[in-house]
Amino acid sequence: MNGIITLAHGAGGRQTSELIESVFKAHFSNPSFTSDDAAVLDFAGGKLAFTTDSFIVSPWEFPGGNIGKLSICGTVNDLSCMGAKPLYLSCAFVIEEGFSIANLEKIAAAMEETAKEAGVNIVAGDTKVAGKGQCDGVFITTTGIGRVMDGASLSGANARPGDAVIVTGDIGRHGCTILLARNDFGITADCTSDCAPLWGTVEDMFAATKNIHALRDATRGGVGTVLYEIASQSGVGIRLNSTAIPVSGEVKGVCGMLGLEPLYLACEGRLVVFASKDDAEKLIEVLRRGKYSQNAAIIGEVTEDMPGRVVVETEVGGETLLPPPGGELLPRIC
Incomplete structure (x- = not known):
């Protein structure tokens, strides 16, 4: 790999993946080496x-x-x-x-x-x-x-066509909070980071059902980057319902002013869950009783179509491709 390191290499998107593959995996690869969170x-x-x-x-x-x-x-x-x-x-x-x-x-x-x-x-x-x-x-x-936990197998390669895609709360809050805290744009909004420890949330979900196939926290690169990573690892497509994606009014307002996509803003207290569609409503019920997941929502499904891609159904009934993650949106968010 030629060139120099840029901020984009630390953003969690395409350049980060390329750096890991071409440098770190090339030198560190062994049977336990993983692209998962742990x-x-x-x-x-x-x-x-x-x-x-x-x-x-x-x-x-x-x-x-x-x-x-x-x-x-x-x-x-x-x-x-x-x-x-x-x-x-x-x-x-x-x-x-x-x-x-x-x-x-x-x-x-x-x-x-x-x-x-x-x-x-x-x-x-x-x-x-x-x-x-x-x-x-x-x-x-x-x-x-x-x-x-016994029976847990949550590799990013385990998402299956027909799975429901769930987020455990409104998205983009941490990235928006950090952006405002820097005061680079002179924008004020009542936005607070979602930063939270989520073991209790995971434990509650597994108490409700073991049919959870993949799980990620949407940190660098936000929910959009997680969706592309899982789509690539599992060889599946993902279809989102844009009207179902929970975004707070404050985050919507800031994104509207600056032309940002909430799906690519970092979270620090939100999970993206890939689970059997049959258990999705049960999980939502459990999550909405939790301390950090009261705005949980089903935002889409896993498909066999367009493997490795994320498609968004728009408010007017059309479809558009979510642009793959790349470049540097907000440096130093985690």
């Missing part, structure tokens, strides 16, 4: 899920959370999306010289509170200090281990 590994007592993630959000604090809360939620949710109960986390800090200790303590307190809610322990870590200007305030890397 690797599922055999051990004597069953299966473990193992994942790691880095967080470089700017600004480090935003309505609804901060980089500390985000770092716990991101790793807990990646484990949860493999059907694994999160057990233990490690965290590594890169802190810029001159960063306030009071702000660092605020970040640590948010991590403590979120880890407690998620039922995980932070058991190890590392601290490095970078020179002034060598990083933007503070970067955090978290690594997590969880125990996979």
Whole structure:
């Protein structure tokens, strides 16, 4: 792979996938290497899920959370999306010289509170200090281990024609919140990040039905990128109903002013669920009773047509192809 790294390589879209395939997979490939949110590994007592993630959000604090809360939620949710109960986390800090200790303590307190809610322990870590200007305030890397529930098999390759596509709440809220927090456009709106730990949501769904085939949290690149990833991994098509996709008024307004597509704005507390159509309404009923999923909705279905593509049925009854993810929309959102 020639060229240089751009911000688009970290956005979670096509360039990210190409980078992983051409560089990392080319050098790291082994039977356990995965493109899913976490690797599922055999051990004597069953299966473990193992994942790691880095967080470089700017600004480090935003309505609804901060980089500390985000770092716990991101790793807990990646484990949860493999059907694994999160057990233990490690965290590594890169802190810029001159960063306030009071702000660092605020970040640590948010991590403590979120880890407690998620039922995980932070058991190890590392601290490095970078020179002034060598990083933007503070970067955090978290690594997590969880125990996979019996019967859970949630690889992105498992979506099936006829499956319902469900989102567990209104979309694009985190990306919109970060955009507004930067104040680059002079826009004000009452928008709060959806950042939340989702193991309880996953546990509730599996208590209702085991007919869940694939599960993803829609972080970088939003719901649209997740849909394209699953369509590619599973070799299926996906058809969406545009009128069924839940988007808050605040996010709609900001997207309308800036010409953004809510499907490609990041979420940090929303799951995309691929499940048997027969169980979809049961899942919606369960989700709407949950703390973080009261706006859950069925937004489409998996099809045999146009494998690897996502088609959107418009409000007037026509169909259009959702443009494949690419480029850089909002840098530094997670």
